[in-house]
Amino acid sequence: MDIFSVMKERKSTRAFLDKPVSRDDIEEIFTYASMAPSAINLQPWEFVITYGEEKDRLITRLKKVHAEQKVSCGPGTAKPLQEKFAGRSRKVLEIMKPHIFKLGLTFNKFIEEGSCSFYGAPVAIIVTIDRVFPQIRYLDIGLCVSYLLLAAHAKGLATCPIGLITAYEDDIADVLNISKEKEIVLSIALGYADEESSANAFKTDREELSKILSWYE
Numbered sequence: 001m002d003i004f005s006v007m008k009e010r011k012s013t014r015a016f017l018d019k020p021v022s023r024d025d026i027e028e029i030f031t032y033a034s035m036a037p038s039a040i041n042l043q044p045w046e047f048v049i050t051y052g053e054e055k056d057r058l059i060t061r062l063k064k065v066h067a068e069q070k071v072s073c074g075p076g077t078a079k080p081l082q083e084k085f086a087g088r089s090r091k092v093l094e095i096m097k098p099h100i101f102k103l104g105l106t107f108n109k110f111i112e113e114g115s116c117s118f119y120g121a122p123v124a125i126i127v128t129i130d131r132v133f134p135q136i137r138y139l140d141i142g143l144c145v146s147y148l149l150l151a152a153h154a155k156g157l158a159t160c161p162i163g164l165i166t167a168y169e170d171d172i173a174d175v176l177n178i179s180k181e182k183e184i185v186l187s188i189a190l191g192y193a194d195e196e197s198s199a200n201a202f203k204t205d206r207e208e209l210s211k212i213l214s215w216y217e
């Protein structure tokens with residue numbers, strides 16, 4: 001599959017088959033992810049991969065803490081978003097709504113329940129960065145995660161980046177024995193897509209280029 005097809009086809013997957021992913025396949029996609037560029041080749045990314053009973057232990061804890069704290073999803077900005085950004089998140093909601101409705105969930109329930117259970121994905125990946133790094137190094141992490149999502153898609157695997165559960169960082173660190181020196185910045189659900197599920201029956205769109213590019217000639 002050529003790179004442009006992979007980029008065009010990849011999408012976030014929120015329902016997975018109950019089918020294990022081999023360790024060889026996981027290692028292969030990480031081999032490609034680690035080829036991402038980083039400032040002075042620092043490669044500041046580190047990942048914790050969990051599946052099987054350990055992942056189940058994590059999910060049990062996340063469900064418990066979520067029932068207590070009920071963190072909801074939002075842009076996480078200090079000030080209200082400009083309309084051009086807010087409109088995009090409303091549009092996602094419109095695209096998802098009919099499909100989520102079929103699952104009998106509200107949007108928030110869909111995102112929250114799914115985020116806590118990693119959408120039943122067989123593999124959960126926790127993305128970390130050492131706290132020694134300044135926030136600008138999140139850029140490098142983002143590049144590596146992009147490579148990972150694309151490599152997974154090229155191998156026939158599906159993913160969903162999940163930011164919501166980073167609110168439960170202490171619990172994740174506790175269950176998976178992650179050092180306090182590491183910051184948990186993202187999690188990623190990985191597995192084989194359940195193509196029949198309504199949760200995967202939509203594709204988000206993108207802004208026209210004229211809205212995001214400024215030219216000076």
Ligand SMILES: Cc1cc2nc3c(=O)[nH]c(=O)nc-3n(C[C@H](O)[C@H](O)[C@H](O)COP(=O)(O)O)c2cc1C
Pocket residue numbers: 010011012013014073092111114115160161162163164165186203204
């Ligand atoms: C940093 C980050 C955090 C995200 N967090 C969540 C999440 O908590 N729950 C969720 O369902 N999707 C999450 N997503 C997926 C986005 O909703 C998705 O990427 C966006 O709607 C565009 O759709 P696409 O990935 O299918 O192209 C996240 C994506 C990114 C990049």
